[in-house]
Amino acid sequence: MVELYIASTCPFCIKVIRAAEEMGLTEGKDYQIVDAAHGTPGRKKVVDTGGKSMVPFLLDGGSWMYESDDIIDYLRDKFVN
């Protein structure tokens, strides 16, 4: 499943989640939210995978990306288009 790594205070993360909701995607079915606040295992996964300590971060199998606009486009291409 698509994993979306976020921090609850991050406005870019909130933007992605709102876009996913507007696409009609369901958290827990279409994508999984992972807490990536500083100091969490989620943040370590983000850094270990992508090399940067930044959220939002999307991981889908071997694909990963950091940019919120890229993430929104990816979700739209995968689930809507």
Ligand SMILES: N[C@@H](CCC(=O)N[C@@H](CS)C(=O)NCC(=O)O)C(=O)O
């Ligand atoms: N260009 C990125 C910016 C993302 C960004 O600036 N995220 C902040 C949190 S809102 C971040 O990860 N800062 C570093 C950190 O929290 O360690 C996007 O649009 O997704």
